[in-house]
Amino acid sequence: MNYSTDSECVAALVEKLGKPPLKCIYDEDGHLTSINIAGFRLPQLPSELWSFTHLRKLIISGNPIGTLPPEIAQLPNLWLLNLNRCQLEHLPPELETLHKLKALWLDFNQLSDIHLHFEEFPMLQELLLNSNRLHDFPQAVVKCESLQHLDLGGNELEQISPEIANLRHLEKLNLSENCLSDLPATFAQLTRLHTLYLGKNSFSHIPPALLLLENLQNLSLDRNELQLLPAGVGRLNNLRTLNLSNNRLQALPGEISRLSNIQRLDLRNNNFRKPLSEIEALHSLKAVHLA
16 A cells, blocks of 8 residues: 555554554654664564655564565665564575665574675674574675674684674674684784674683784673783783683783773682782772672
């Protein structure tokens, strides 16, 4: 059915759903630009959605749709697409027509591989793939050179592609809760990275490439198997937060005193054998966790 206005179409949608969307935003011309139907538990998406051609934000998380219909291509102006918790096992090629996408959220699905051509998303800045079923690093992602935030936490990755260095604009990266034990040497080329999560992996040592990321401000290496903190950690003097909890550390290097900007330090649940006098020189510390 064709509707004369977006508000008329929303009214039809409300009648079909039995309740109004959580949020609707219109522009000054009466076009719907944002709609939130998260958590409605819909097994399939209502056809009315494809009428909102001016839509910029579409939030449909928490609906067990299983597949995203090809009609998504009828929304070419989307900036943000939230598909968290939708039980998705694959992504349709029609997604590649959304050239204006800046944020694509796909957390808590059942994706085991990503076959999209990410060069079709020249504006994409945020890609969230946390808690899926990825065994291999999604190689296609390295084509998305505009990416600033990448979340691959909660998967089953054993290696990171050396080509991750192509993501030269990356600022925030989550690789926690995987099966990683090392990082490629090219990782050091991610010079804009300021936040890195590597917790709950299998690191027994700190990868040398990590110690070259001198713009890092937030680093989490908790729940690994670290026994030694190398002297090179002193190079990371822009760190504000450092989480080394739940490892096997027995001592700290004297060079840790060079972390002149550190504000939060978590050292809980390690194997320290003597008082940690090294942290007394960290005058910027606001919070330290030892017990």
